[in-house]
Amino acid sequence: MVNRRTVLKGLTLAGLGAVSVYGYMPLIEKFALRELQEGEQKSLMARPAKEEFQVKYTADVMCPSECGLEVWVKDGVAHRIYGNYACPYNDGAICGKGAAGLGLVYSPYRIRKPMIRVGERGEGRFKEVSWEEAIDYIARKMIEIKKKYGPESVIVDTGDVTDRDQYWRLGFAFGTPNCVEHGAICDTPRRHGPKLMFNGKRIEPDIMTPRLVRQPDGSLAWDRTHRAKLIIYAGWNPFLATRINWESRGTVAAKVENGCRVIVIDPVFSNTATQADMWVPIRPGTLADLFAAMLRYILENDDPKDPTRRYIDWDFKKYSIGWEDFEKAFREWWDKTDPINGLKYFTLEWAENRTDIPKEKIKELAHLFGITKPAALVWGMQAPGHHYNGYCASILGTVLNVITGNFDAPGGAIDTEIVKSSKGGTATGKWMLSKKVKRVVNGQEVEGTVAELHMDHYSDWPSAWDDVVGDYPRRFREGVTIRYGSFRGHKYPIKAYILRTGNSVITAGATWDWIDALTAKEGGEYKVELVVVIDTIFLETALYADVLLPEASYLERMSLSDIYPTYPVIFLRDAVIEPLHESKKPTDIMNMLAKRLYELGDRDIRPEDFWEKYKSEEDFVNEMLEVAPGRPNVGQPLPYPQYPEGYTIIGDPESLEKGEVTIDHEKKVIRGRPLTVKWLREHKGVAVWPMSWYRYRKWDEEKKEWVPNKAWPPTASKMIEFVWDYTTTDGKRQGMYSSANARIEKTGEIPRGLREIGFEKFPRTFYWFEAKYNPYTNPKVAYLKNEYPFMLISGRVHHAMSGTQMVAALGQSPAEGTWTPLNKEVEVEVEDFTPTGVITRKKKFLEGEWAVGTVWINSADAAKLGIKMGDLVKVENHLKRSVVGRAYVSEAIKPGVVKIAFAAGGRFSPGIGPTYVHKDYTPDYNMLVIPDNLTPIMGQPAFTAIPVKVEKL
Amino acid sequence: MNDMLEWFMLRVSIYDFLRCIFLFGPKTEILASLYKTQKNPYTQKLSEYDMAKISILEEEHTRIFINPATMSAVPYASHYLSSTGLLMGDVTFSLRKRYIELGYVLDDRTFSEDHVGVELELIYLLAAKTINALNEGDNSKLKELVKNQRDFIKDHMLRWIPAFCSAIKNNTSEDSFYYNLATLLESFLKDDAARLDLFLTKTRTITSL
Numbered sequence A: 001m002v003n004r005r006t007v008l009k010g011l012t013l014a015g016l017g018a019v020s021v022y023g024y025m026p027l028i029e030k031f032a033l034r035e036l037q038e039g040e041q042k043s044l045m046a047r048p049a050k051e052e053f054q055v056k057y058t059a060d061v062m063c064p065s066e067c068g069l070e071v072w073v074k075d076g077v078a079h080r081i082y083g084n085y086a087c088p089y090n091d092g093a094i095c096g097k098g099a100a101g102l103g104l105v106y107s108p109y110r111i112r113k114p115m116i117r118v119g120e121r122g123e124g125r126f127k128e129v130s131w132e133e134a135i136d137y138i139a140r141k142m143i144e145i146k147k148k149y150g151p152e153s154v155i156v157d158t159g160d161v162t163d164r165d166q167y168w169r170l171g172f173a174f175g176t177p178n179c180v181e182h183g184a185i186c187d188t189p190r191r192h193g194p195k196l197m198f199n200g201k202r203i204e205p206d207i208m209t210p211r212l213v214r215q216p217d218g219s220l221a222w223d224r225t226h227r228a229k230l231i232i233y234a235g236w237n238p239f240l241a242t243r244i245n246w247e248s249r250g251t252v253a254a255k256v257e258n259g260c261r262v263i264v265i266d267p268v269f270s271n272t273a274t275q276a277d278m279w280v281p282i283r284p285g286t287l288a289d290l291f292a293a294m295l296r297y298i299l300e301n302d303d304p305k306d307p308t309r310r311y312i313d314w315d316f317k318k319y320s321i322g323w324e325d326f327e328k329a330f331r332e333w334w335d336k337t338d339p340i341n342g343l344k345y346f347t348l349e350w351a352e353n354r355t356d357i358p359k360e361k362i363k364e365l366a367h368l369f370g371i372t373k374p375a376a377l378v379w380g381m382q383a384p385g386h387h388y389n390g391y392c393a394s395i396l397g398t399v400l401n402v403i404t405g406n407f408d409a410p411g412g413a414i415d416t417e418i419v420k421s422s423k424g425g426t427a428t429g430k431w432m433l434s435k436k437v438k439r440v441v442n443g444q445e446v447e448g449t450v451a452e453l454h455m456d457h458y459s460d461w462p463s464a465w466d467d468v469v470g471d472y473p474r475r476f477r478e479g480v481t482i483r484y485g486s487f488r489g490h491k492y493p494i495k496a497y498i499l500r501t502g503n504s505v506i507t508a509g510a511t512w513d514w515i516d517a518l519t520a521k522e523g524g525e526y527k528v529e530l531v532v533v534i535d536t537i538f539l540e541t542a543l544y545a546d547v548l549l550p551e552a553s554y555l556e557r558m559s560l561s562d563i564y565p566t567y568p569v570i571f572l573r574d575a576v577i578e579p580l581h582e583s584k585k586p587t588d589i590m591n592m593l594a595k596r597l598y599e600l601g602d603r604d605i606r607p608e609d610f611w612e613k614y615k616s617e618e619d620f621v622n623e624m625l626e627v628a629p630g631r632p633n634v635g636q637p638l639p640y641p642q643y644p645e646g647y648t649i650i651g652d653p654e655s656l657e658k659g660e661v662t663i664d665h666e667k668k669v670i671r672g673r674p675l676t677v678k679w680l681r682e683h684k685g686v687a688v689w690p691m692s693w694y695r696y697r698k699w700d701e702e703k704k705e706w707v708p709n710k711a712w713p714p715t716a717s718k719m720i721e722f723v724w725d726y727t728t729t730d731g732k733r734q735g736m737y738s739s740a741n742a743r744i745e746k747t748g749e750i751p752r753g754l755r756e757i758g759f760e761k762f763p764r765t766f767y768w769f770e771a772k773y774n775p776y777t778n779p780k781v782a783y784l785k786n787e788y789p790f791m792l793i794s795g796r797v798h799h800a801m802s803g804t805q806m807v808a809a810l811g812q813s814p815a816e817g818t819w820t821p822l823n824k825e826v827e828v829e830v831e832d833f834t835p836t837g838v839i840t841r842k843k844k845f846l847e848g849e850w851a852v853g854t855v856w857i858n859s860a861d862a863a864k865l866g867i868k869m870g871d872l873v874k875v876e877n878h879l880k881r882s883v884v885g886r887a888y889v890s891e892a893i894k895p896g897v898v899k900i901a902f903a904a905g906g907r908f909s910p911g912i913g914p915t916y917v918h919k920d921y922t923p924d925y926n927m928l929v930i931p932d933n934l935t936p937i938m939g940q941p942a943f944t945a946i947p948v949k950v951e952k953l
Numbered sequence B: 001m002n003d004m005l006e007w008f009m010l011r012v013s014i015y016d017f018l019r020c021i022f023l024f025g026p027k028t029e030i031l032a033s034l035y036k037t038q039k040n041p042y043t044q045k046l047s048e049y050d051m052a053k054i055s056i057l058e059e060e061h062t063r064i065f066i067n068p069a070t071m072s073a074v075p076y077a078s079h080y081l082s083s084t085g086l087l088m089g090d091v092t093f094s095l096r097k098r099y100i101e102l103g104y105v106l107d108d109r110t111f112s113e114d115h116v117g118v119e120l121e122l123i124y125l126l127a128a129k130t131i132n133a134l135n136e137g138d139n140s141k142l143k144e145l146v147k148n149q150r151d152f153i154k155d156h157m158l159r160w161i162p163a164f165c166s167a168i169k170n171n172t173s174e175d176s177f178y179y180n181l182a183t184l185l186e187s188f189l190k191d192d193a194a195r196l197d198l199f200l201t202k203t204r205t206i207t208s209l
């Protein structure tokens, strides 16, 4: 390194009186470059000119599929991304978006340095600061808020589910239970049925191949057989929306190899529908109606003696509890008349009237599903996942899969949540929630746990499990009133919103409402006093941040895949390159902020829980892995016949296979060597454990029959539960709704969502309620259809989501009607794929050469309104909120429906790349979301099925 | 040729100023140096800037070079020179090799070899070494140093700096600090290349300076 002396010496000796003449010395004695030592140059130069590529294994984050990747790295730089063949999840395949990941990692438009806001929120004016300054700012503000309002006033929202544990841990230690994730605003109604009935989440068809299966001779073999005979995708579009790599692969393979029939129920002829044998267009928001009619038809027409009508596999009763209660409650509706149409509930006619599907078709669907085995009924993220009454649909769908004998059957329907490997364990820090704290409530000091301060569970949404909720803008405005538990009566405001990835302003509710809440002031100050955004890329919400922290991209940090497989498999998201610019890894950010909080006197933060414990991210991930796979040894063929059936399995696949285990008979745990990062690295980043089916039953040698194994599913009764609040024979109150109901009974406080649908507490079994804003099913809002005759729906476009349009080549590729080349002429910098890589250049796009978000409308409707392809139209809801967009006119959408892709248009962060250029004539879907349309059980916004009108501009 | 000697001295301070302002942003000590620098046509305009307004400069710096939502001038050579427009490609890799040949390595990975500030720092370091060579009367070393600098400026920096500077100018007003900084950067690099060229073709020994 050149030091000041050398330079000074040089200047002085030059005999020019340099110092006095120039007053010169290095302005800042810090240099990016270092002078090489003797010999160092030689060794660096001696390296082979063409250094070999290193192949490293990691996991994608470009979409929820999180495919296993193989990254080719040379000299610390990632050059190519391929699929990892060792990873059965994607079996070596990746999509164009995954392959284009380098366009994001090496984009100069990443958030490169910490920044602090200088203008008003929303103006996007920031000032570069050091990490120390940024962290100090956040820590001081957090402590100030903690002192004034309590730590619970801080929300930690890890918008993206992956790699969130460090941030949660910090939040929990700081003392706030309000740590949430992307699930907060995504598909909670869809998950509800599986949650109630098996403590599950998402039902998927059994088409994930290859799978590791125990053979009769005791060996393990990869099984690629397709057994599925029928898959019904209702409102689920895995080919384009939420990609699950194996699902799109498997659907086609099951068709080709096993003659599997595929039926798609969707208001639009979706990408998935193009692969289907039958497309059934349905009126938006009425999947529950269809499922209810299918169930009624199956119950009324099932005949065990007639092979053409043997719909129900009555064995399910052995493995479940509460069917009689469920059936009774369901049948009680059969004689009631629906005020909207004067028809009896759940009949074919009734469903025809509401779904707009001909009753013969409904009958055919019910019959086909009942008679074809194995089959899977799968429903989606938008529908019913974003429907106000999607809960009813997901409960009915789950019931249909169970009673037809398809649940966890080979080729049937699998709940991925309860079969995948566990991860996180103590690293997440949830155990800190049981810490005792005190609050003064109504003048009295009371003690309770941190958990009891939760803004949902102990307040308005007591059944908002899985860290979900959605009514943030209201929370920001009104704060939280604790209604249950020790702190009943305690009130606190929300004062800090720490968002790590994700983009709430565009994706978490009504955009205008979010902006309003984040910019609302009180006494000249922002009401939400601190907004922090931690991310790699600059999305719209970043415009509203006070502090921006650059997080290492997915190739620069270590974590674990968070996926939906049909059996336990886990793969490493490895740091394959060093963090670029000034970005930092989550573990380092966690430690840095924890340390600063501690230095500023926060003694809830303990060094031994953070920087003393986790010297590196590997330490953290190793702790996350300690619980893997954490699933019971159940099902057929038994994964580990050498070990006791029903015991929980923990450890790396190798040690389990070799018998290097300890068995704890009291706790019923089989423990091999804990899975570690090191082990994963030695095995191409992937750990796979054997798959089995019928994981709820075991063979009883004495009775010579299958009996419930009482080890799985992970419900209270370890059986499938058709009742959700019940008392066991030994007097215990159990079921998914039981604790929330106990709280309600104790206080007499009916949660706001239940009040809205006229319930007094959570129902113990089957229930039904109408969507708040569906004029075709809810008489209270039937008037809306006069002025707002269209139903607006949404859906994702896989390669045009959130930040990924930054890789313009992806954003350019058309998909369905919602993302099509209806652009105006524009000149932009674009990245193009070539055989040698991605090329950036300025390019002029003429009209019709660039895909943009559109308004998809049926040809007949368009003709009536005088709308032609490409015309600018306005879409408006009953709140008079509107968006504009160009019309995509086609037959492939049901009349009376308009569709706008989620987060595809109106993107107003210039950091997002070329999509920004089109913002003024492309629609931001969420501008039309109705803030008070919160799904009543869990509080998530009902994003889809909104009455609107369309007007030509 | 006292002129050339003065030029050698001047360029040390100007490259130092430039590397600092691009690497570390507008800090008081960096700006203050402008007052002390020998009067010259390059920094004249900048030295008239009101130091009290430094916070405006800090925001401008972030706006132009850092904030992805507003960044108008990407401060990386790769963005202009590579076929991909992305960072850390062949351009960066060949620069890395070139730095090693010249005796330097980039240790601070928060920057990359093709960042404008790092490239300017390289010239600054070589410029300071040039003074040493002058001092020591090491003729061949002097020539080698000057040649290396000229080549780096001519066949690398001047291929992208003009585009970078016009990107700055297109998004700033004519009387602003950064507009003038862009003018300084581009014109000084061009003049320096010419001067070094002249030195190499005309000057035979140090004594003939």
Ligand code: SF4
Binding pocket: A060, A061, A062, A063, A064, A065, A066, A067, A090, A093, A094, A095, A096, A097, A098, A099, A243, A245
């Ligand atoms: S499907 Fe998703 S996770 Fe897989 S490669 Fe494509 S973007 Fe990545």
